Amino acid sequence: MGRWTQVSQGSADEFGKGQVSIQHKLNESGYFTDEALAELIDRYPREYYMLNSMTKQGEERVWRHGDKGDLKGADVLKAIHDGRVWMCLRRFDIVAPELQNIIDESFEELEAGNPELKTFKRDSSLLISSPNARVFYHTDIPYICLWHLRGKKRVWVYDAENKTHLPDQTLEGVILKETEEEVAYDEAWDREAQSVLLEPGQALSWKLNAPHRVDNVEGLNVSITTEFFTPAAQRKYGVYYTNGYMRRYMGWEPKSTNIDGLGAYAKCAAALGIKKLGLIKDQERKMMCSFTIDKDDLTQIVDIPANDQWEIKQA
Numbered sequence: 001m002g003r004w005t006q007v008s009q010g011s012a013d014e015f016g017k018g019q020v021s022i023q024h025k026l027n028e029s030g031y032f033t034d035e036a037l038a039e040l041i042d043r044y045p046r047e048y049y050m051l052n053s054m055t056k057q058g059e060e061r062v063w064r065h066g067d068k069g070d071l072k073g074a075d076v077l078k079a080i081h082d083g084r085v086w087m088c089l090r091r092f093d094i095v096a097p098e099l100q101n102i103i104d105e106s107f108e109e110l111e112a113g114n115p116e117l118k119t120f121k122r123d124s125s126l127l128i129s130s131p132n133a134r135v136f137y138h139t140d141i142p143y144i145c146l147w148h149l150r151g152k153k154r155v156w157v158y159d160a161e162n163k164t165h166l167p168d169q170t171l172e173g174v175i176l177k178e179t180e181e182e183v184a185y186d187e188a189w190d191r192e193a194q195s196v197l198l199e200p201g202q203a204l205s206w207k208l209n210a211p212h213r214v215d216n217v218e219g220l221n222v223s224i225t226t227e228f229f230t231p232a233a234q235r236k237y238g239v240y241y242t243n244g245y246m247r248r249y250m251g252w253e254p255k256s257t258n259i260d261g262l263g264a265y266a267k268c269a270a271a272l273g274i275k276k277l278g279l280i281k282d283q284e285r286k287m288m289c290s291f292t293i294d295k296d297d298l299t300q301i302v303d304i305p306a307n308d309q310w311e312i313k314q315a
């Protein structure tokens with residue numbers, strides 16, 4: 001048993017391959033109490049956090065980016081708890097080395113317990129969200145481990161291999177960054193999905209690129225999301241990147257999504273080449289600041305008129 005992770009025999013073997021639920025003790029660090037979080041928010045520089053909300057515009061729900069202004073961390077927490085916003089704190093390596101350390105140590109424990117497991121390009125962020133917040137159906141490019149810390153949330157995970165739930169072209173589009181990571185979704189798929197109620201002290205990871213969505217259930221929700229790659233994950237990325245490029249720019253219908261064998265390695269090399277040559281331009285979207293939080297009523301956001309919006313620089 002490790003300092004931070006507690007893995008029953010067998011379950012660690014699936015980590016970095018398939019769906020796995022493990023126990024963790026990250027709350028024992030004391031870093032996720034109201035006081036500690038408020039202090040953390042207070043010292044977060046503008047370029048490393050995101051404050052988001054979603055507004056209905058007609059039938060469409062629109063993602064919005066906001067700014068905490070000169071609100072104290074404790075008030076930001078209250079605004080998240082009582083309202084409908086969420087905050088994402090990134091770049092632990094720069095701002096929160098203490099969080100980077102406990103996550104690194106957790107992964108080292110998992111790898112020590114499973115000689116086959118080799119993770120790299122790990123990238124964590126802390127997510128604080130309202131009791132009723134939702135994350136819509138989407139897929140992520142890397143593997144994900146969700147370290148749940150406070151509140152309750154229900155995570156719905158869909159079959160990664162089901163080409164109806166996640167067509168190859170869609171995954172290629174996500175990997176080529178043509179679209180946001182949100183993809184088409186049908187409620188009927190919930191019947192085949194796995195749904196897991198996450199409580200503090202649980203961590204969940206799932207198959208690479210498995211589509212998922214999240215419904216917060218209760219309380220202020222705090223969790224750390226760690227993205228990571230394994231050698232197999234990187235090969236899959238290369239194969240889909242190259243397949244997507246071929247399909248779009250060379251009028252070629254990819255026949256194989258196999259991530260082993262010579263073809264896969266050739267495609268990974270090709271993906272690197274395509275990236276190096278800059279053949280595909282990442283479609284950067286500007287992040288415009290469109291709201292702040294109402295100081296007198298923390299449950300409300302204040303719209304910033306289109307003319308006064310400014311671009312939020314993220315680093």
Ligand SMILES: [Fe+2]
Nearest residue numbers: 138139140144
């Ligand atoms: Fe995700």
